[in-house]
Amino acid sequence: MSTELNPQQIPIIRPLWLSVTTEPVTHLEEAQNGESLIAGLADGTLRQLDLKSGETIFETSAHSMGILALSINSESNLVATTGEDNKIQIWDLIKKKSVLSYKAKSWIENAKWLGNKLFFSQGKNLFKWESGQTEPTLVTSWEHSISDFVLKNNSELAVCGYSRLSLYDLDTMEENQTFNWKGQLFKLCFSPNERFAVCASNDLTIHIWDLKRNKDLTMRGFVAKVRDLHFRPDGLYMANTSGSEVIIWDYMEPGPANKKPTVLGPLEKDVQFVRYQHNGKTLATFGEDGVILFWRPDLFGEKPLAIAGIRDQEISAALWTRNDQFVATGLQTGYIALYPTPEIKD
Amino acid sequence: MNSNSTLKEQKTPVTVLTGFLGSGKTTLLNYILTAQHGKRIAVIENEYGEIGVDHHIVVNSDEEIFEMNNGCICCTVRGDLIRILNQLSKKKDRFDYVLIETTGMADPAPVAQTFFVDEDIKKNFRLDGIVTLVDAFHINQHWDDRESQQQIGFADVLLLNKVDLVSPEEISNLKEKIQSLNGLTKIHETQKAQINLDQILHIGGFDLNRTLETHPDFLDGTHRHHHQNVGSVGLSMEGFVHIEKFQAWIGQVLQVQGADIFRSKGIISLPNEKKKYVFQGVHMQLDGNLGPEWKPDEKVQTQIVFIGRNLNREVLQAGLNACRLN
Structure with a gap:
């Protein structure tokens, strides 16, 4: 840890442990039992680390080339990975072995467990795999490639891509609703009350559909492409990145239209990720310069309450653990680090 | 520990390979991937082929063209390239060059515009040049096609391939016709797409200074x-x-x-x-x-x-x- 990390004398949070790999860490998730972290590396390695010590519990060469997507089933011990070798693999973390391997024609760039169903997109096609199936099922095929998909209301699947956001019935996969926007929608999330569907677009906008009032809204004026967005779990605020700024929008009734957002920054370098704590109190921002900043705008305004990270080590994956006690990061330089959440009296 | 991967400002160079079906693109691609040049190359190809290479990344992709919502009537980009290059940018240390193969009928503009329009692509990659393969034996059949003229017009380097199948006079005529379309392109005569890779990689095709070094009299009219x-x-x-x-x-x-x-x-x-x-x-x-x-x-x-x-x-x-x- 460098002292230069902190020119403004903000309290420094030091890592509890550092784990070293030989390859960039491209993915990092918390295992279902909350006792370990699962990392995907740029050479195709899947590594399970003990959350308390950082020691490696299990490691396997999941793919012959880099990992493209990694998703953990929240209801079981299954982990899905896709790789540059065009394969999708499902791993059982208890049995420490692959339980399904399927080779596609090209890269599978996105895979997510939605309940016990695994959905994955390969270019313009979206597939589904359920326990007992030996082969995945094609769910839908679009004219343009699919960028992102999330579960809505546990009953609908929301899918976005170029010019389109569509909602499908999760059981029948019939299309319930489609919204259009002439631009590439590449990152999708819903407000926790599922009233707002929010998409980041390649054209430096965020596009919002108010599903309750059947209105749409475009947020413009970002200085750079919005790479990440995240709702506070109570749904009252949403944070997004835009270059070296973090913008916080007020989603309290009637919504964010015509309200002035809070802007954090500009920071020294572009921000890669924004993540609210699960209890909603603290926002963490993760910069491409390796700096992690912790924010409590309600108490500290636009000044960070604590700083962590390793200067000049690009952060490529980040999370809060579900118990809110730790922040974990994966770095382009091969480190995995665990930091305690900064303590603060409300 | 991967010590050389701290915050890299350097952009990865990208070369685009264009040319009609049968002009020798795949032959050239295979040659590049198997030649001993010490580069680790990521290839984005448009056909589902199996190229046996250990130290290169080969990605198959369907060309996906869409309009950018930026008010520009002719600004189309390659959505598949945005997706794939953004994935590749997470693993910048695993390759040091990117090659993009286009389909035979492709207009090179959407590929090139992708490097001007998408912010993340601009940040991580640099379009080094457009290399067009021309089948010296068959080009006259396609000479007036819009696609031929676009591909020649876009070329920083043009490989006049299969020159063993035509006479020296025909080669000379072809070169003159090509220069009449694109006076800045550098023409190399090739057989079986064999070329010194220094002639097609790191050419600085989007740099007028370097282009004029090879065409010092271009601006004199x-x-x-x-x-x-x-x-x-x-x-x-x-x-x-x-x-x-x-x-x-x-x-x-x-x-x-x-x-x-x-x-x-x-x-x-x-x-x-x-x-x-x-x-x-x-x-x-x-x-x-x-x-x-x-x-x-x-x-x-x-x-x-x-x-x-x-x-x-x-x-x-x-x-x-x-x-x-x-």
């Missing part, structure tokens, strides 16, 4: 050939430019003629600036920055090259002349 409506025009003007006037003029040229202009490259002499301002463009998209300093013995002048359809050299030169700072 001797290359003002035109074939049908496609041609290349070089402009030059001594002295400094009036910045506001220049911006207004180039904006107007691209607004009116951008759809017809395949490529533009330029070096601008700005007042009170030691460095050259260099720009490059595809159709209406333009990107530029301060480049190297003017050398003490160098003539300070603005130089611009346009390649495209229906270009009127006299009108363009007069427009540039009107931007001179008095």
